[in-house]
Amino acid sequence: MSEQTTDKRVRAASRRHFLQAGAALASGSAMAGFAGTNALAVSDSNLPPSVPEWMKAPGDPTGSQPYGAPSVHEQGVVRNISKTLPQYVSAASRTPLQELDGIITPNGLFYERHHGGVPTIDPAEHRLMLHGMVDRPLVFTIEDIRRFPSQSRIHFIECSGNPVYTKPYGKTASDLVGLVSCAEWTGVPLKTVLDEAGLQAGARWIVAEGADAAALTRSIPIEKCLDDAMLVYSQNGERLRPQQGYPLRLLLPGFEGNMNVKWLRRLKVTAEPAYSREETAKYTDPMPDGTSREFTFIMEAKSIITRPSGGQKLIARGFHQITGLAWSGHGTIKRVEVSVDGGAGWQAAELQEPVLTRALPRFRLPWHWDGRPAMIQSRAIDETGYIQPTLAELVAVRGLNSFYHNNAIWPWRIDANGEVSNGQA
């Protein structure tokens, strides 16, 4: 049918129509409103060519990418790498949230946070040792683990410094909260493997150790280990990527990222926590009274508008869909509210079904931008009734000494040109 492309019946829709639709919005017809203001006026310059060049000869053959890659026109959509953080100690890369849609983070863009670099592990040589207060200490190969009954679940993982507490730096959603991603994980419930070993009386913690150069070590309460913790070998269908712990990682849905120990090699059942570096010098929260809050495991409810967001530009007045992500380590997001007037008024956004527990549900809200400066922001409410706080509310409780566990509301400023920037900077 390509020879019919310059069909005589194609006409540029008149600008009058869109103005009429805009008027319909003003008079309360939401349907005509978003449609009319959203479609752009057609001009001769954007009519399709009769036959574009790429239709005139066969394209790339099938199988030219046995394992595929994004379009050459998407080469800028990559992980956002912190250049100021030292490699092997604090290195991190962030998911480009503002470029993404839906709730699944593709594996190539899942955020990274490493303490000793990414080890290259031959799965045939990797072992998981389970010992300590168990009746039967065990050592598993990866194939041993994969023979146990598996499950798949969609969950987020988030770094506890996302963003760090009192430095509202960053221009984009990725700069601020790009240390969160979401995937479908497949693995074996940790409880299944613990049942095989037999927990002894008095077992209260499990100390998990990674096979990276940092031997990253965290203590997990036994209740979590017997609840929804998993030994994970696959992510979004395929085996884990090296950056995510290949060939085996711990998954603790809703717990801070570093506890989801990657390259998992050892689980030691104990009566007491290990008080490792990552739960003493790091990942604790200094409070105003001079004490430190330890073991802040669960990531509190949070949300972020990803579109429009910092670094983007509204190309025209009229209809825009505000969209973003919300999450809570405590369970299911019950509601996301959006303010388009600097926090004075809030309205409920639509949550994309299915809304999964401890995942990254996407919210959406239709909005008509009148072309004036605006401040937009979102707040998450989870199944416990907890409401995501403002930064001021967080500081009132926690003071200014904290570094981790900042779940404050993050506003975006929109100027009269449509340019979007960090509302706290």
Next chain:
Amino acid sequence: MSEQTTDKRVRAASRRHFLQAGAALASGSAMAGFAGTNALAVSDSNLPPSVPEWMKAPGDPTGSQPYGAPSVHEQGVVRNISKTLPQYVSAASRTPLQELDGIITPNGLFYERHHGGVPTIDPAEHRLMLHGMVDRPLVFTIEDIRRFPSQSRIHFIECSGNPVYTKPYGKTASDLVGLVSCAEWTGVPLKTVLDEAGLQAGARWIVAEGADAAALTRSIPIEKCLDDAMLVYSQNGERLRPQQGYPLRLLLPGFEGNMNVKWLRRLKVTAEPAYSREETAKYTDPMPDGTSREFTFIMEAKSIITRPSGGQKLIARGFHQITGLAWSGHGTIKRVEVSVDGGAGWQAAELQEPVLTRALPRFRLPWHWDGRPAMIQSRAIDETGYIQPTLAELVAVRGLNSFYHNNAIWPWRIDANGEVSNGQA
């Protein structure tokens, strides 16, 4: 903690324990059954090294892969490319279903089926034209489409020749039914855009054309276009891959793959179908009475066991989890049944939640393999009550002239060595 790795309390669990657990299964304790028979006996040879080489120095730095890739140890997990099919006419590559877990197919392994190769399209130059029996013919840029209210949904897409009808060739699950994959798609309901253009009285079909060298063209019933059809720009979070229609494709949940037109450039609203090559010479079903069944849009209920499946080997007697995928173009899978005795008896498998409509729900069934030859197979039952047929049942209705739309049950043969092969070959 790595210096403690050779912890004296670690002991090889005794083989006696596993034999006891095996006995427990025989006496009816399923829990001890899968645990005991699944864990392998520990020997000195599989104790973890005190400190493996990869822990002794920092690994790869963060950001060494701005867009990540699988482990070097997973390089064999790639799309399965048909070498016997001519490029640019019948070229296809299949998803390696037997290597994957969960329900999401990673974008790099999503199956391909092209009729004129993969065009390289600059999204800034691409246009979608909507014309024919509409009040306002329109031309959209990709950014125009993205300004409309979007949705995200998880759906499968399947080629109608998956597998071809009367040739039970192929060794693996991928060889047989690897022309099906599942992703989270984000885009705009087609209805929204049609409402903007205004359908005229008598509009019954929409003829969709792709911007590939084949100008692939299919006619879609207007009812589907006004139901769940979408104009899709993202897949699993990121923009579509070129092989999947970058920058825009049609998604018709449950309809045969080629109707989900990729590189979508034109939608023409008509009173009659186009009777294009792809709905006359191809994709029709010759019936025993000499007529051809046209417009077999909806893919019927199907399932496949992916593990254990052809080319794999059961490494030991005892517990194995049978797992696979089920799907139906008619809606939700209500039940999957598995037979481990050549089709004499059937038992219900567990379906992984959430079970999404027109997606690829994963089923799982615990099984104790006694070491004797076996024939295993699955059958899907969808929300309409339809039961996936045997190949003999399909042939009894359809005769032997068909090529497409084979949704027969596919058995796997397991021999006494544990080797799994095609049960129909």
